[in-house]
Amino acid sequence: MRSRELWLFCLMVLSLRPTLAADLPQDLVWVSNMEEPLFASDQAKRGGTLHTFMASFPQTLRSVGPDANSGLRHYFMDGTPKLAARHPNTGKWIPQLAQAWAFGDDHQTVYFKLNPDARWSDGKPITADDYLFMLTYYRSKDIIDPWYNDFFIHSIKAVEKYDDYTIAIVSGTAKSQDELMVQINLPSNGLQPRPAHFFKPKKDVNKDGIDDDFVRRYNFKSEPTAGAYYLSDVKKGKSVTFKHVGADWWGYGNRYYRNRYNVDQVRIRVIRDNDIALRYFEKGQLDTFGLILPSLWHEKSDSEPYRKGYIHKFWGYNQVAQGAGGLWMNTAKPLLDNLAIRQGITYATDFDGMIQHVLRGDYARKPHGLGFGHGEYDRPDNRPPPFDPALAAKYFTEAGFDRIGPDGIRINRQGQRLSFAITYGYPVWTPRIAYLKEQAKQAGLEFTLNLVDGSAAFKYILEKKHDLAFLNMSGGEIPAYWEYLHSDNVKPQTNNHASYSSPQLDQLIDAFKREFDVQKRYALSRRIQKLVADAFIIVPGYMVPYTREAHWRWVKYPDPGMTKRTEVMFYPVEYGTFWIDEAVKQQTLKAMEDGKTFEPVTVIDDRFKL
DSSP, X not given: OOHHHHXXXXXXXXXXXXXXXXXXXXXXXXXXXXXXXXXXOTTOOOOOEEEEEESSOOXXXXXXXXXXXXXXXXXXXXXXXXXXXXXXXXXXXXXXXXXEEEEOTTSSEEEEEEOTTOBOTTSOBXXXXXXXXXXXXXXXXXGOOHHHHHIIIIIEEEEEEEETTEEEEEESSOOOHHHHHHHHHOGGGTOSOOOTTTXXXXXXXXXXXXXXXXXXXTTTOOOOOSSSEEEEEEETTTEEEEEEOOTTOGGGGSGGGTTOSOOSEEEEEEOOOHHHHHHHHHTTSSSEEEOOSHHHHHTTTOSHHHHTTSEEEEEEEOOOOBOSEEEEEOTTSTTTTOHHHHHHHHHTOOHHHHHHHTSTTOSEEOSSTTOBOOGGGSOTTOOOOOOOHHHHHHHHHHTTOOEEOTTSOEEOTTOOBOEEEEEESOGGGHHHHHHHHHHHGGGTOEEEEEEOOHHHHHHHHHTTOOSEEEEEOOOOSSOOOHHHHXXXXXXXXXXXXXXXXXXXXXXXXXXXHHOOOHHHHHHHHHHHHHHHHHHTOEEEOEEOOEEEEEEETTEEOOSSOOOTTOSOTTOTTTTOOOEEOHHHHXXXXXXXXXXXXXXXXXXXXOTTOO
């Protein structure tokens, strides 16, 4: 390499290196909020194994890179400790990996004192160096994850180390204190330490400190975790088992973690058919089972184990922000780049009828394709487009589909049929999409059903192979725009499922990311939502502001059970407030043998119903 090329290369590497700081500002005001109410139960008992299931085996054990945004990533990253977290009821920030935090005068820097007791699941200490390595890791092109590359280059300007347990994280743009904390601690942002000792490159020299073959090398390697559970056993295609670090897990020194993560093991087996899984559950081979589906709650949860009180039912409402989703239109596909076609599809899609007739009216309609529950970021006049086949037909005619074929589907002058495939991931969704298919015929539109199994469906959509995608994404308290709408992401392996962008949107999204003034950010957000609604790229779908679950009577939970942010009651990561009472389990099994019964139990916790 010539000297000038070498100089330029070194300059590039240095520009991406984390910052090593020298002097900590002396006037910082440190915050460590340990006064919020607890939400776990001091009645909780440690022990036992939670038996649960997943519909398909994940395509990777990585938490970043191709195919990582599905499967078990919540166990590896999203659900593990951050520096701080929102209290699930008061909304105030409480410590996790950090003991305290302070804000710089520049509106970009947050300082953190790390918990010196924090350990990786392999026993190694979690230090500032793991946060320095985090920046190297996420900025590397070798992880093949453009979203994280962009976020950790542009949104996170630097990580600065003051000593082994004191760091600063510098945002790429000025923000209010609350928004800085949201950006740093949002679960899906991945701003968590990465175990530098685990990702040691196999070569002595590597241009960015990450293996060139990172994706292949770590595809099925389980890295150490800061959480209470680590992956202890993998049977490819069959099951995975997570094991508790133990009673000396570092988190139990934090009062907010006490009486949480109570089971010793979590065993997740692959059961591809939901009906088969339900049979396993009713035989006691699974401990809990989701009853979100109306047919499960209203019809299939009245069998003998429920009537005899062996299995209990729980319905709890939450106030969780709803993410983007519904029916995504891939504008890179033929015809879908035509606004009139997209308008026609929108008015020919009967989500309201689906909710009423297929989903028993239990679900609610999203007001906008980019989600709901973001406070002042959302337009107050957001309304989902109604089902209107006559209006849809008008738009289709405008697009040249002005004739009706012998099968009732519109055609244009070239004889091309107005037909699009809807890609989805689970057989249980088939009746919903079949309803949309039948209703769309009223406008002369044909929907075909493209069922792709489980996590493979998300891979199919990420690769932009779909026409229309029936998909809901998780959401945060601040709406996500860049990943779904910016032109930087009109490519495979990104969340721009509509392959859509416009210069005007790019400018607004870039301004939204930079803007410090909260009121101006609210205004930018509303303008973005209006442009997206007018582009007709996502037909707003449904949302489910509650959890409904069945559980054997030995699975216990606090009273009351729900918090405002509880999405799943019996999920072992995130809040993990439930426990297994082994004495009650043995009592129940013996009662079943002896023919003894208990009173049926259905609990409805509607304290947070909107």
